[in-house]
Amino acid sequence: MTTYQLVPYLMSVAVHGSPTDLRPTKDIDGNGFHVLDALAKIFAASRGILFRDPDDQNRHLIISKLHRGKEAIFVEIQPGRSGIKSEIRKADGTRMSRDEVDTEFTPVRHCYYCPPGGHHVIVIAERVGLAGATTMSYTLLSKTFDKYFDGLKLNNLPAMTEDLLRKSVEEQPVKALVFKRPRASEGSDKLIMVSNESVEVEVRLTPRRRKFWRSKSLPQGAENRPTRESLLGALVPVLKPGASEEDAVKALLDEGWESSLAVKMPGGTQRLVNVHSSRAVSMSFPIASDADDGVTSSRPSDDEFKAGCVEILELLSGQYGLTERSAGQCKWDTHEWNDASAEPWEVVWDEPNGSATSRT
Numbered sequence: 001m002t003t004y005q006l007v008p009y010l011m012s013v014a015v016h017g018s019p020t021d022l023r024p025t026k027d028i029d030g031n032g033f034h035v036l037d038a039l040a041k042i043f044a045a046s047r048g049i050l051f052r053d054p055d056d057q058n059r060h061l062i063i064s065k066l067h068r069g070k071e072a073i074f075v076e077i078q079p080g081r082s083g084i085k086s087e088i089r090k091a092d093g094t095r096m097s098r099d100e101v102d103t104e105f106t107p108v109r110h111c112y113y114c115p116p117g118g119h120h121v122i123v124i125a126e127r128v129g130l131a132g133a134t135t136m137s138y139t140l141l142s143k144t145f146d147k148y149f150d151g152l153k154l155n156n157l158p159a160m161t162e163d164l165l166r167k168s169v170e171e172q173p174v175k176a177l178v179f180k181r182p183r184a185s186e187g188s189d190k191l192i193m194v195s196n197e198s199v200e201v202e203v204r205l206t207p208r209r210r211k212f213w214r215s216k217s218l219p220q221g222a223e224n225r226p227t228r229e230s231l232l233g234a235l236v237p238v239l240k241p242g243a244s245e246e247d248a249v250k251a252l253l254d255e256g257w258e259s260s261l262a263v264k265m266p267g268g269t270q271r272l273v274n275v276h277s278s279r280a281v282s283m284s285f286p287i288a289s290d291a292d293d294g295v296t297s298s299r300p301s302d303d304e305f306k307a308g309c310v311e312i313l314e315l316l317s318g319q320y321g322l323t324e325r326s327a328g329q330c331k332w333d334t335h336e337w338n339d340a341s342a343e344p345w346e347v348v349w350d351e352p353n354g355s356a357t358s359r360t
Helices: 035-046 134-148 162-169 228-241 243-253 303-316
Strands: 002-015 019-022 049-053 054-070 072-081 086-089 093-100 108-113 121-128 152-158 174-181 200-207 258-264 270-275 280-286
Touching: 002 303, 035 054, 035 072, 035 134, 049 134, 054 134, 054 243, 072 134, 108 303, 121 303, 134 174, 174 228, 200 228, 228 243, 228 258, 280 303
Parallel strands: none
Antiparallel strands: 002 019, 002 121, 002 152, 002 280, 049 054, 054 072, 072 108, 086 093, 108 121, 174 200, 174 258, 258 270, 270 280
16 A cells, blocks of 8 residues: 655745745746746656656656646656665566666656746645655756746745744644654664665654644644644653653654654545644645545545645635635646647756756
8 A cells, every 4th residue: 555645835936045036937037938838847847757856866767658738737747766775576486586777767747837827836746655746847947947936946845834834734633743754864873774674753642543633732832832842742752751841842843753643534535734833834634535545445536636736726725826716726737738839948957977858
């Protein structure tokens, strides 16, 4: 069973050095250039190229599909990882070995929806288990964007504000406190290995069966709300018994622990709300409406992915230029989009050790 979840982000174009001076999406450069045209041209220039992360030569990225609509773009992205020797046992009993130089790719889907007359693009990114492509795809977009739009900066932040988060979860049952320590980088003294695989650590604290918490009843931090620090205090007796809460929480923060709430929404599905002390927070949504916290035995279809995007746009309605009509406009053509302009763009990417990208 695998988790398939969606995480919304907020993309905007700002004047360089003035992050609050946002350009309208329909005219980002003063000459009528639409932000969706820029994103589509960058993805078209990138499609089929194998990109290597300049900071981690074992991380890779391929743009495999690109579809365009009037107000939305659909992209299938394949993040990959090499450097691991393993063996795959297929359902028919056959085995296939994987060497350190081989790369395993996991396709994920992104939707870029741009309401007319606004200043934001709603980015809805799929995560499959621990696999996602938000950081590397944004790096790809922003580096090429910088080449063609001098003086402008492409920004990408979590779409959920504190006010919207409170509105969404403060009256809903909290079924679990979820704590995660991300997988450490190779060579780190904090790296944990199990059977030659680096692992992410997850701890869940749950009340008794059929019991739950309310957000207001949980340990409160700044501005009278649960924060990463206040929730980590509940983990101290488990991981740091006998230590003072203040010192133990600081140690957990230094180790990279994150705090989340598993919230049961009115439709019965659970949302995993990642809580931070900043003004922007991330919130994940299961794609399939009948999936428990996004856990399902098969990959959701593209139609189910689109339905999940529509659900998020409906939740965000009234924010960032979204209206009641927006969800119905989240659609794209079935055929692949190609840049038919006389001078297609060239992608910008920093390769590790000066190595060149290759087209697959």
